[in-house]
Amino acid sequence: xxxxxxxxxxxxxxxxxxxxxxxxxxxxxxxxxxxxxxxxxxxxxxxxxxxxxxxxxxxxxxxxxxxxxxxxxxxxxxxxxxxxxxxxxxxxxxxxxxxxxxxxxxxxxxxxxxxxxxxxxxxxxxxxxxxxxxxxxxxxxxxxxxxxxxxxxxxxxxxxxxxxxxxxxxxxxxxxxxxxxxxxxxxxxxxxxxxxxxxxxxxxxxxxxxxxxxxxxxxxxxxxxxxxxxxxxxxxxxxxxxxxxxxxxxxxxxxxxxxxxxxxxxxxxxxxxxxxxxxxxxxxxxxxxxxxxxxxxxxxxxxxxxxxxxxxxxxxxxxxxxxxxxxxxxxxxxxxxxxxxxxxxxxxxxxxxxxxxxxxxxxxxxxxxxxxxxxxxxxxxxxxxxxxxxxxxxxxxxxxxxxxxxxxxxxxxxxxxxxxxxxxxxxxxxxxxxxxxxxxxxxxxxxxxxxxxxxxxxxxxxxxxxxxxxxxxxxxxxxxxxxxxxxxxxxxxxxxxx
Amino acid sequence: xxxxxxxxxxxxxxxxxxxxxxxxxxxxxxxxxxxxxxxxxxxxxxxxxxxxxxxxxxxxxxxxxxxxxxxxxxxxxxxxxxxxxxxxxxxxxxxxxxxxxxxxxxxxxxxxxxxxxxxxxxxxxxxxxxxxxxxxxxxxxxxxxxxxxxxxxxxxxxxxxxxxxxxxxxxxxxxxxxxxxxxxxxxxxxxxxxxxxxxxxxxxxxxxxxxxxxxxxxxxxxxxxxxxxxxxxxxxxxxxxxxxxxxxxxxxxxxxxxxxxxxxxxxxxxxxxxxxxxxxxxxxxxxxxxxxxxxxxxxxxxxxxxxxxxxxxxxxxxxxxxxxxxxxxxxxxxxxxxxxxxxxxxxxxxxxxxxxxxxxxxxxxxxxxxxxxxxxxxxxxxxxxxxxxxxxxxxxxxxxxxxxxxxxxxxxxxxxxxxxxxxxxxxxxxxxxxxxxxxxxxxxxxxxxxxxxxxxxxxxxxxxxxxxxxxxxxxxxxxxxxxxxxxxxxxxxxxxxx
Numbered sequence: 001x002x003x004x005x006x007x008x009x010x011x012x013x014x015x016x017x018x019x020x021x022x023x024x025x026x027x028x029x030x031x032x033x034x035x036x037x038x039x040x041x042x043x044x045x046x047x048x049x050x051x052x053x054x055x056x057x058x059x060x061x062x063x064x065x066x067x068x069x070x071x072x073x074x075x076x077x078x079x080x081x082x083x084x085x086x087x088x089x090x091x092x093x094x095x096x097x098x099x100x101x102x103x104x105x106x107x108x109x110x111x112x113x114x115x116x117x118x119x120x121x122x123x124x125x126x127x128x129x130x131x132x133x134x135x136x137x138x139x140x141x142x143x144x145x146x147x148x149x150x151x152x153x154x155x156x157x158x159x160x161x162x163x164x165x166x167x168x169x170x171x172x173x174x175x176x177x178x179x180x181x182x183x184x185x186x187x188x189x190x191x192x193x194x195x196x197x198x199x200x201x202x203x204x205x206x207x208x209x210x211x212x213x214x215x216x217x218x219x220x221x222x223x224x225x226x227x228x229x230x231x232x233x234x235x236x237x238x239x240x241x242x243x244x245x246x247x248x249x250x251x252x253x254x255x256x257x258x259x260x261x262x263x264x265x266x267x268x269x270x271x272x273x274x275x276x277x278x279x280x281x282x283x284x285x286x287x288x289x290x291x292x293x294x295x296x297x298x299x300x301x302x303x304x305x306x307x308x309x310x311x312x313x314x315x316x317x318x319x320x321x322x323x324x325x326x327x328x329x330x331x332x333x334x335x336x337x338x339x340x341x342x343x344x345x346x347x348x349x350x351x352x353x354x355x356x357x358x359x360x361x362x363x364x365x366x367x368x369x370x371x372x373x374x375x376x377x378x379x380x381x382x383x384x385x386x387x388x389x390x391x392x393x394x395x396x397x398x399x400x401x402x403x404x405x406x407x408x409x410x411x412x413x414x415x416x417x418x419x420x421x422x423x424x425x426x427x428x429x430x431x432x433x434x435x436x437x438x439x440x441x442x443x444x445x446x447x448x449x450x451x452x453x454x455x456x457x458x459x460x461x462x463x464x465x466x467x468x469x470x471x472x473x474x475x476x477x478x479x480x481x482x483x484x485x486x487x488x489x490x491x492x493x494x495x496x497x498x
Numbered sequence: 499x500x501x502x503x504x505x506x507x508x509x510x511x512x513x514x515x516x517x518x519x520x521x522x523x524x525x526x527x528x529x530x531x532x533x534x535x536x537x538x539x540x541x542x543x544x545x546x547x548x549x550x551x552x553x554x555x556x557x558x559x560x561x562x563x564x565x566x567x568x569x570x571x572x573x574x575x576x577x578x579x580x581x582x583x584x585x586x587x588x589x590x591x592x593x594x595x596x597x598x599x600x601x602x603x604x605x606x607x608x609x610x611x612x613x614x615x616x617x618x619x620x621x622x623x624x625x626x627x628x629x630x631x632x633x634x635x636x637x638x639x640x641x642x643x644x645x646x647x648x649x650x651x652x653x654x655x656x657x658x659x660x661x662x663x664x665x666x667x668x669x670x671x672x673x674x675x676x677x678x679x680x681x682x683x684x685x686x687x688x689x690x691x692x693x694x695x696x697x698x699x700x701x702x703x704x705x706x707x708x709x710x711x712x713x714x715x716x717x718x719x720x721x722x723x724x725x726x727x728x729x730x731x732x733x734x735x736x737x738x739x740x741x742x743x744x745x746x747x748x749x750x751x752x753x754x755x756x757x758x759x760x761x762x763x764x765x766x767x768x769x770x771x772x773x774x775x776x777x778x779x780x781x782x783x784x785x786x787x788x789x790x791x792x793x794x795x796x797x798x799x800x801x802x803x804x805x806x807x808x809x810x811x812x813x814x815x816x817x818x819x820x821x822x823x824x825x826x827x828x829x830x831x832x833x834x835x836x837x838x839x840x841x842x843x844x845x846x847x848x849x850x851x852x853x854x855x856x857x858x859x860x861x862x863x864x865x866x867x868x869x870x871x872x873x874x875x876x877x878x879x880x881x882x883x884x885x886x887x888x889x890x891x892x893x894x895x896x897x898x899x900x901x902x903x904x905x906x907x908x909x910x911x912x913x914x915x916x917x918x919x920x921x922x923x924x925x926x927x928x929x930x931x932x933x934x935x936x937x938x939x940x941x942x943x944x945x946x947x948x949x950x951x952x953x954x955x956x957x958x959x960x961x962x963x964x965x966x967x968x969x970x971x972x973x974x975x976x977x978x979x980x981x982x983x984x985x986x987x988x989x990x991x992x993x994x995x996x
Contacts, residue, residue: 018546021542025519028526034723036721037721037736039736040736047512048515225530240535275538
């Protein structure tokens, strides 16, 4: 089996080289490409994707993998997992005919254009027809791909392998029960003042400050770089080249700062993946939920904590002294954690955020089950926003048309955002137990032990353990919403003097 | 044949997509990549190169091309040329065994490292052994590939298809006879003053000025961009995305300015190639000599002319007023064209430049013929510099070790630099005949008719005509050194008041 496994590894690495080249073409498109370059660039990316796909489904590669799968008890734990994950992906690909994939691509392209048009007119009606087609195809995909208990699992599985509707139902029931009550309670206390965060924060100074903050959390600039793009993202071509982007809004201190820390968290994960496992599942992030746990742990549990700003407020004052005159760490900490319901997911605080996801989860599951219809989905949306957040949606642009995901045919993706926060809280609670005086270290500007802990417990494993197993391995128990609630209670009671 | 030709085109475009992706990986490596990214990046580029190579020599593609070649009289002129050029390239590839190619790669890698080490120690002796291996392999390559008259042609052919030693001997005999006499004569006249070009020209202002100049010569920033890199270069992924780089030396006005115009000239060619011929020879530059004719025409014939600076000196003064106070267009024109022998090729003026190439041409030809030996080549080098330029080479770093080409196994490349200048002079003479009042237009800041003339006569043809045929088609005669000499005589008589 050794020779077969090596053969498998060689092809997997070739495929990774091609995929990573395509990722660079995509990164360059967002960051550097002149406008006229778009047409040939799309063609070049499509060619690489085609070659990678062919190689992944190539006869010899498939039959070799089948042999490995049949003899997997002879392989090491890591090798076995690699073979299992790869086989699963191959099976999924094989279940979708070329015609179906092409029809889906076409529907996505049409969906995206209809969505853009609908946004212009602030009218969900314009998106409806294309969206119905997308949803029908997604339902068909569930049946083609297969699932254990609920069709929606067939979709989630691409983003969060192994995720079950039954588990998510429990998590989101907790969100509904505990978080709605808690945010309602917060709303009865006097609101914090965050007006100084909306003063003018000059572009260049924000840029320099962001780079400093990235360095302070441990991002390795010898294995990455930061650029500007309209929507911040992290991308990687190998653990030794992991790039982040940010955006700068001169009237908003937070937009750049926490996008830097958030993307920085993603990037720390990627920089910490084992380079010797390049191209194999064991060298790749295990799931989007775990990926998001890394970005949110740094963004929220660390980056919006009092200790972090005890260490870093002096740096902020070095750049923005006038704006932050008379602002102490506690006042700053309160301001950056202001809780208030908003219409837009990406502008939400970290508590109301989960209602945005809850709503999308309920709607997606309902669409796939058939209990919701595309027809009046904007009304469903608006009712849920009224019920969970207490806000009135003034138009579809600020409502159901706000996210790109559905227009791109991404159904089953949203839950990973909440999973990320919940994993983050559970991991961080454990890290605080494992690392003596962690918060004191952070207050002294030193997060190196935390990073080392994440490297050891999360990053270096790649996909060797499933998300669920990893959580159990690290924390000794399954994912449990109580860690998030207890983090939230402690933090926001302090902020709102409850 | 129509179906066969379409099949050929489809594969050629796929190959181009892969090659262009690899080119982006290379560009990014020079411009953006963090240092630790190097190892995986090299592997990714190698994987793409391997896939492209396999596709180019794939059985069905080869047999289809053979069919086309056998029936080429049924194809259009353009299609026939495409098939011929592709077949020729394929034949060359087939003549070199995988072992030979791998041995060459290894020799190049070792050559490059030996060269770096030799440069450190300023000692050609350190490079000798690796260089001998490279030269031996190149000699073997000539025999494997085959040639009509002279083995050196087998090497030149990769860079300047169809170039003949007999023709180059005539050109370089003219260089020797006419240009040595002319530069010796210039040396008897009082030298021009260019001291104001060595004042401090601040980085940011140079950057902004360079962008303006690029715009003024017609470079399309919607289909390209400029970045900084240690060695300026032009790269392209399609005619709609052609990028240039430049370098900035604050103590040298010229370094950035003419590198911008030079690379801009290359880029105008690439931006002018027909996008509908993407991936085919008819959509690619015909030869390095013709490519260099475009960069040098803009750099020297236009960019170091009096009319160009009548138009653009005011812009330069806008940025560098203090440095250029009291400098008129004529004084400026003289200063930027100062003729003096130098040791370093890339620092040379446009006349002595050709002695640098002449020497390399004589040495390369001699090495391949066997009339020169690697053993004492630095002595040969130094003697020739004494004889043709009248300069004493103080050490090998400023002598035979100055260029990277040989260390990279590029033998047969250097002559294309001189060919570029000679083609440029001949083309520009014809352009001046064809475009009424061209120099007046340029003096008024308008080079659009010149660009349109180049688009029409050079760019749009891609490789549809060979370099020799293109020259004849445009100018009515073969490449002739007299155009360069007459351009040089007229220009430098004015500069040196001869």
